[in-house]
Structure formats: C-alpha cells, structure tokens
Amino acid sequence: MERSFIARNPSVLVFLAILALFTLVVTVFAEGFGVGLISTSFVKTLGKTLCLCLIAVAMDLIWGYAGILSLGHFAFFGLGGYMVGMWLMYERTKQIVESSLSEGILPPTPEEIEAAIGNQIFGVVGSNEFPVIWAFADSFVLQMAFVVLVPGLLALVFGWLAFRSRVTGVYLSILTQAMTLGLSLYLFQNASGLRGNNGLSGLQNLPGVTAPQSVVSLWFFWASALALGVGYLLVAWVVSGKFGSVIRGIRDNEARVRFLGYSVESYKLAVFTLTACIAGIAGALYYPQAGIINPAEVAPIASIYLAVWVAIGGRGRLYGAVIGTAFVSLVSSWFTGGQAPNVNLGFYTIKWVDWWLILLGLSFVLVTLYAPKGMGGLVDLITRKKGSDI
C-alpha cells in the first residue's frame, strides 16, 4: 500500500530539521537578539542565500525533474523583487516626505504629498510623475499579490507561446535567455517607469518600523527560512506523486508521454508557471535584504549561474540544489568580496576576484563530466542508496 508522503521521503524531514536547527543557531548567535557573534551583514548574506536556495529548488523542479533547461528564471526573481521594492520605496518616501512637509506652517495637501513623493523617487530619471504601473504602489496587499502574479503571468504567456510551438532543448534555453535579456534591457530604460539603471534602492528600510537593522535582518532571515521550508515541502510533494512521474517521463521521453495521452504542453506550462511564482517569492524576500535592485540583476548571466549552482549541487534531487547553491554562492561571495587572500607565486599573483570565475567554470565542467550527480551524490555514498529518493 501507499505510505504517507513524508514516510516515502525521509530526506524531506531531515532537510526541514536541518533548516530549523540552522535558523535557531543563527538567531542565537546574531547581533539582533543573541550573542552577537554573527554580524548583521552576515545574517543578511545568509538570508539572501536561503532565497537563492529557494529559487534553486524551483530550478531543480523545472530542469532536474521536467528536463526544461530554463535560463531565464532570474527574470521572475527580479520581477518579484521589483514588485516588493515598489511598495517599500513608495511607503518609505511617503513617510520621509510627510515628516518634512509637516514642519511647514500649513498642513500639506494630498496632491502636494503625491507630487513630492514623485519628485523624490523619479527625480533621478528626470521626471516627477508616477507611471501607470505605480498605481497600486501604496497597497501592500496588491503589491504582495503582484509578487506572485506578475512573474506567473509572464511565465504563462511566454510558456504558452514557446511550448505550444514545441520549442524544446537548447532552443528553449536560448529563448529564455532572450526573455531575461529583453526584460533587463527594458528596465534599463529611464522610461520603463522603474528608475532605469538606478533601480529601486533603500529597500532595507521598512516603512513604519523603528527596530534596528540587526533585528530587521533577522525577521527577513526567518521569513526566508520559512519560505524555503514551505517551498521545499511543496516541490517535494509535487515531484513525489504521479505528477512527478509524468514530468520525469517528459524529461526522459517526451513523445512517449504524449502517446500515453498526456498533454505534454500543459504539464510544461504548469511547471514553468509554478516555478516562476516560486522565483518571484524568492526575489521578493531577497532584495529587501540586499537593499537595492537594478536591471543588472536580471541580466542573462544571473540565470546561467543558477543553472551552474544546481548542476554542481546535483540536479534531480532537491537537497542537491540547495547544497550546491548555498555552497557555491557563499564561496563565490567570499572569493569575489576580496576576502580570499591573494596567492603570490613570485612571477604572478593570483587575484581571486579575477580567477574565481575560471575556477567556477572549471568545476562546472568537471562536475558535468565526472560527477553528474553533483555534490548531492555524496549523500548517496553515505546512505548507500541508489538514485534519487525524492
């Protein structure tokens, strides 16, 4: 007989337990409430890493399980960030504007406030008018809904067009790159209504919150951990049942699934849209911790990095994607942040900021050639189990 979902997938429980423990440890050692061994900026780095792990889980669902190598998921991640950023920036600016105007003799009219906010936000791109897309920026609920709806809708339309025409394999990958490049180029324009290359900034400040960053950073860290836990559970559940069977079937032999009577295109579209929504949520949690979002975030290279993380971690198993992403992105920020000591060879000095990309590329090639199971494959050595168990 069929056992319960968790009983069939013990690794899910192990993962959640480790995540909970990690969250607790970080909280205890953080500056906000605990001992203070972990700096606030490192708490933010860890929180951001959890968000990257969440989008990696989505990437593993679409690439590792459904076999669709999307190289455009950072577009959805970025859109999620922009949606939350609009609300944060609007409300925060409104607060500042209101407090500065209230010092005048006459109380400001709503029109004056609106104009002042517009001037504050869009002065940098030579405008003071609110573009249409900011119509709901003052509504927390709507902007939060947009975090899921906007990436979801873009994925739905893009996916419908692409999958209906049976674009597969490398052609689809190129198409998704074009999508994220197109979005990035559009956002770079001042007329895009999202402040062009300036992007949205000051996102680390929550409107109406007086708590110090050391505390706020923990709130976001917890929210990121919770989102990763829930996202992981959701995706693990999706791939564990018959739906997982079908999408793995599509990955391995699309035509055969079609002849079984399944509408392959609908499944691809469903997975593409679901993963885009997850990516949007991950982005919405990431950028308030980063403090700024600009169009460079959705550049094509970002989505390629995502694929590299998942490949190094081991695709087709969710914890592999998480391990790979956490490891590579943390090591990457260590190397590129100038913290890694340069190596002096006498005739040449290895500067890691320059050499890290080569190291990363090399390890990607080596993993692809010699360890297709990635870092997640190490877990097999320990548990002596064959294949993926999720």
Next chain:
Amino acid sequence: MSTLLEVSGVSVSFDGFRAINNLSFQIGDAELRAVIGPNGAGKTTFMDIVTGKTKPDEGHIIWGSMSRSLIGMSEAKIARAGIGRKFQKPTVFEEQTVQENLLMALRKDRGPLAVLFFKPSKPDLERVAELAEEIGLTDALMRVSGELSHGQKQWLEIGMLLAQEPRLLLVDEPAAGMTPAEREKTTAILVEAAKTRAVVVVEHDMEFVRRLNCKVTVLHEGAVLAEGTLDHVTKNQDVIDVYLGR
C-alpha cells in the same frame, strides 16, 4: 462486426518521396491483424499517421462508432480517444519502477491538476497487480524498469498499453530481439488482447506472423498490395515478387 478504424485514400510524402500512396485500410472492433511488408513499405509511417505524429497530405481517417475524423487531432488527444501505440524499441521510463510506469498508463483523468492530486486507490493498485501478472512482472513491480531485461521491457510496454485500455492497439515489431520462449509469451498476450479490442501488429518476422494466425495485410510502396490469410497472401504472385521472392 463494425468498423473501428477506417483509413481511406491517405497519402503523405516527405521531400517528394511518397511514403504512403493512396492507402486504404480497415479494421474491426475485436480483430487481430498483422501488417507486413519490406523495408520502406510505409509500415511505420502508417502508424505515425494514425497516431497523429504525421499529418497526411490527403485522405480521411475515421474513428469509432461516432465516426470522428482523427486528422488534425494532437497525439495526446488521439491516445485519449483510445488508440495505443507500442514502439519498435522498448520505450519505458527507465528511471521509474514498474509500478510507476503502469500507474502512469492507467486509464485515468490526464489533466495536470487531477494528476497532481492523484492518489492510487485500492482498485487502481489491484488493477496494476493484475496487469503485472498478465505480463509476468509481478515480482518486479517495485524494481526500476531500467534493470529489466529486453524482453521484460517489451512486456512492460505492452502492459502499459493494456493499462490505457485502448480500443485499438498498434504494435511495432514486438518480437524483435526476443528469445523463442519470450516470443511465445508475447504471442499469447497479443492474441488475448485482441479478444476485446483491435490489435494491429507490424512485423517483419514471418514465423511470428504465422503464429498469430490472423488476417494479414501486405504493404508495398505505401499502398496495400494484398490482404487475406497468410497462406493466401504468400501465394499471391505480386507479394512473392516484391517481398518473399527476394
């Protein structure tokens, strides 16, 4: 016996080569039929056309008692209408267990949402067990199907087809690469299946066709050359010229 599938005047060409040339073919509700012919006679293309993989240039394909036209329908829709297809090479989902393979094929709602919330019920699992018994894979239910032998994979694929409960089964060279004992078993499965539905077997191997003991259609250059019992068609001078005489 009523007609289940009627193919009339179908032609298709690839880059000027006429793979199927004004082909007409009929099969009844519960009938076993063997389709033979030399290489390039259009056997596989014929299957591609019926299952919707290839769109014919002209002609009609009429299906079932409702006389629906299959032309223009997607592969998935045709499969759901009741046409199952077995490929020449065994194509099962190798990374998944025999049970997962069979569950996927089981005749159920195929929509993504229904599949997402699908939980195999007791009758479903019983049906899977029954199918596994039929194809001799009861002990292998929990095994990853990539570990199965070539013959077992072929049976699993036939089992998946039966799980779909199609009204027409198109089987491409089921006996290729099988041992004599495996062939015998395959014959038995197909003959049994043909009692309740139409089965079309495309085959090269005359010995195997003889064992099926059914009506034979001979294809040549994309058209029907002869039709009848195996003895009848093997005496046909045209057939001897193009196929058996060589």
